[in-house]
Amino acid sequence: MPIREIPRWMPALAGAFLLLAGNATSASKAPFPEPAVDAKPASGKQTAVLAGGCFWCTEAVFEMVEGVDDVISGYSGGTKETAKYDIVSTGRTGHAESILITFDPAKISYGQILKIFFSVAHDPTTLNRQGADVGTQYRSAIFYANEEQKQVAEAYIKQINEAHVLHGPIVTQVVPLDKFYTAEAYHQDYAARNRSNPYIVNVSDPKVEKLKKMFPGCVRKRKQP
Secondary structure (H helix, E strand, O other): OOHHHHHHHHHHHHHHHHHHHHHOOOOEOOOOOOOOOOOOOOOOOEEEEEEEOOHHHHHHHHOOEOOEEEEEEEEEOOOOOOOOHHHHOOOOOOOEEEEEEEEOOOOOOHHHHHHHHHHHHOOOOOOOEEOOEEOHHHOEEEEEOOHHHHHHHHHHHHHHHHHOOEOOOOOOEEEEOOOEEEOOHHHOOHHHHOOOOHHHHHHHHHHHHHHHHHOHHHEOOOOOO
């Protein structure tokens, strides 16, 4: 395992697993509402770029979702020159660890993608933090590709906040997508290929289990690496 991966899971071995597990996903007080505003039906594949902390975890969740054709881990919000894990991990490049989701809108809508993002994939109420992962590179963000995605995202955030289903206000940024930079090869399908990694077992896997519990009809078999 490359030494640059150590900062992500060593805190867990030091006793932070409970903190990570407790804050790994948003703690809902009531059922999440269906998006009142959603993207219009469209033909052909669509994409969504989301940031919700560790991309190993968000990738693992969405790879299990029916209607999602592909998930790529990468970086958004910074420049090409510094879109490298060693540098992004310093929190000084402006990037966020993100995932690029390619999905079939005939099977799952953009609004439904956001519902899973807010309710399962991460905690949208913690600023620049997911559990023990702290820094702007772990911020919650939606990088919208067009005006429709922006409208759906902003409307759904307002709807969730007004429904008081979370224990705090959503701090997710809704910002235009400039560029998405694919992360290093060893990050791709990381959870599926590193089943014994303590971080995956204690942080990523509980999110996948929560997806299965909350949205059993949306789950497919885990994609093989």
